[in-house]
Amino acid sequence: KFYSPALMGRPPQSTREERLLEQLTGRELDVLVLLSQAHSNGEISRTLYISEATVKKHITSILGKLQLKSRMAAMLFANNNRELIRTAVGRAAKRDRRGESVCPSKAHGAGEGGSH
Numbered sequence: 350k351f352y353s354p355a356l357m358g359r360p361p362q363s364t365r366e367e368r369l370l371e372q373l374t375g376r377e378l379d380v381l382v383l384l385s386q387a388h389s390n391g392e393i394s395r396t397l398y399i400s401e402a403t404v405k406k407h408i409t410s411i412l413g414k415l416q417l418k419s420r421m422a423a424m425l426f427a428n429n430n431r432e433l434i435r436t437a438v439g440r441a442a443k444r445d446r447r448g449e450s451v452c453p454s455k456a457h458g459a460g461e462g463g464s465h
Contacts, residue, residue, distance in 0.1 A: 366430050367437075372414040375441035380407040382434065384420065385427030 363371075373381065376397070383393045390408075394401045408420065417423050427434055 364433075366426075366433055369415050370430070370433055370437040371440075373411065373437065373441070375438070375445050377407050377411050377414070378434065378438050378441050380404060381411055381423060381427050382438070384408065384411075385424050385431075385434075387424065 370378075376399075379397055380393055383396060388396070390401045390404045393399075393404045397404075408423070411423055412418065412420075415423065415426055417426060
């Protein structure tokens, strides 16, 4: 018989994709979602009220954290993992509300030039 890990009190094993997505900030997830919908950097910047330079920095960070080589690879990753991304966005929103940092060794917002 199969018993759900939730019912058994054990967290389910995370997949490689889940572990990679957990590294992204809430804003990087926002950019990834818009990127998956084939938005240009200009469209992403206008939607999120950030500069195109900031969008480019987020995309570079996303590619590094997800171990991808191109914007197209990021779009495919996002479209192949839509449910995981929805979950990751929800977790990031909860982290943001609690003021937690994605990286526990850094203070929230450390090293960032301004607000998002």
